[in-house]
Amino acid sequence: MTSVLYDAPGPRAKRRNIVYTVGFLALLALGIWWVISVMSDEGQLDWSLWKPFTEAPAWTTYLLPGLANTLKAAALAMVIALPLGAIFGIARLSDHRWVRGPASVVVEFFRAIPVLLLMLFANQLYANSGSISSDVRPLYAVVTGLVLYNASVLAEIVRAGILSLPKGQTEAAKAIGLRKGQTMTSILLPQSVTAMLPALVSQLVVIVKDTALGGAVLAFTELLNARGTLAANYANVIPSFIVVAVIYIILNLMLTTFASWLERRLRRAKKSTGAVLSADLAGAEEPVAEPGVKKDDGRAV
Secondary structure: OEOOOOEOOOHHHHHHHHHHHHHHHHHHHHHHHHHHHHHHHOOOOOHHHHHHHHOHHHHHHHHHHHHHHHHHHHHHHHHHHHHHHHHHHHHOOOOOHHHHHHHHHHHHHHHHOOHHHHHHHHHHHHHHHOOOOOOOHHHHHHHHHHHHHHHHHHHHHHHHHHHOOOHHHHHHHHHOOOOHHHHHHHHHHHHHHHHHHHHHHHHHHHHHHHHHHHHHHOOOOOHHHHHHHHHHHHOOHHHHHHHHHHHHHHHHHHHHHHHHHHHHHHHHHHHOOOOOOOHHHHHHOOOOOOOOOEOOOOOEO
16 A cells, blocks of 8 residues: 555565564663663662652752743743744845844844853843842843844744745735735734744743753752752752653643644644535525526527
8 A cells, every 4th residue: 555655564664664663662671771770779769869859848949939930931931032033033024125134133143142142141231230139130131031042033933934835825915905914914924823833832942941041050040950959958969850851841741732732723723714605505506507408588508
């Protein structure tokens, strides 16, 4: 059995795939066994190191407040960077050079600077201004760096998503008399969202992970920084890294799962928007007469 995209594997290919699968699973099991053996030999599986994670103080004092700060910084950066990136992405497609030029300079400038450097610049700027207290300055610096960098990246994603649409969409909008703004908001953007969604979600996952840079450099008490304080108090460095890594995996998995659900919903909504002729309207149509049969007015068909 063949498909348009691929040829169905034959008996030899199926046997070869089974061998590859078994070999991979065997290597994976061997790797897991080796990691567990090394951790056991080093005493990293002792119950005394993992016991704090079964008690409330480790979570209420360290991990949960750090996770809350991580989610706060990531949420603020997403809420600001998404519309800002859309604005700059659309501006780069403008027919006016005085709009397209400055937008391109801003996007290329902030996209070329590492996000950590942007955080450091923002923190120093806020420190020199004196208008922001030292308690919330790390949060402001982290959010500012994330917004500046990720908005420039999101602008390129938006621009690429719009350019990926067939030119016939724009030409059809012009043919029915839509203005440029109406074409962008009513025709191009709604169709490009589905194409842009995987890249957008990937960038949102990057925002969540990049909050850890603020904890490493600016003493922002996010999840990874809180893990360091917990490990210093309980002397469980490796277990704390593993627990925090699992939290990050679950958090990002939830984000990607929601994005996949949203993408499927958008695709179904697009498929269900086609106009369907109702039975009443279909029955109201004039039937086609057979050749040679006269109509009521006496004319032959």
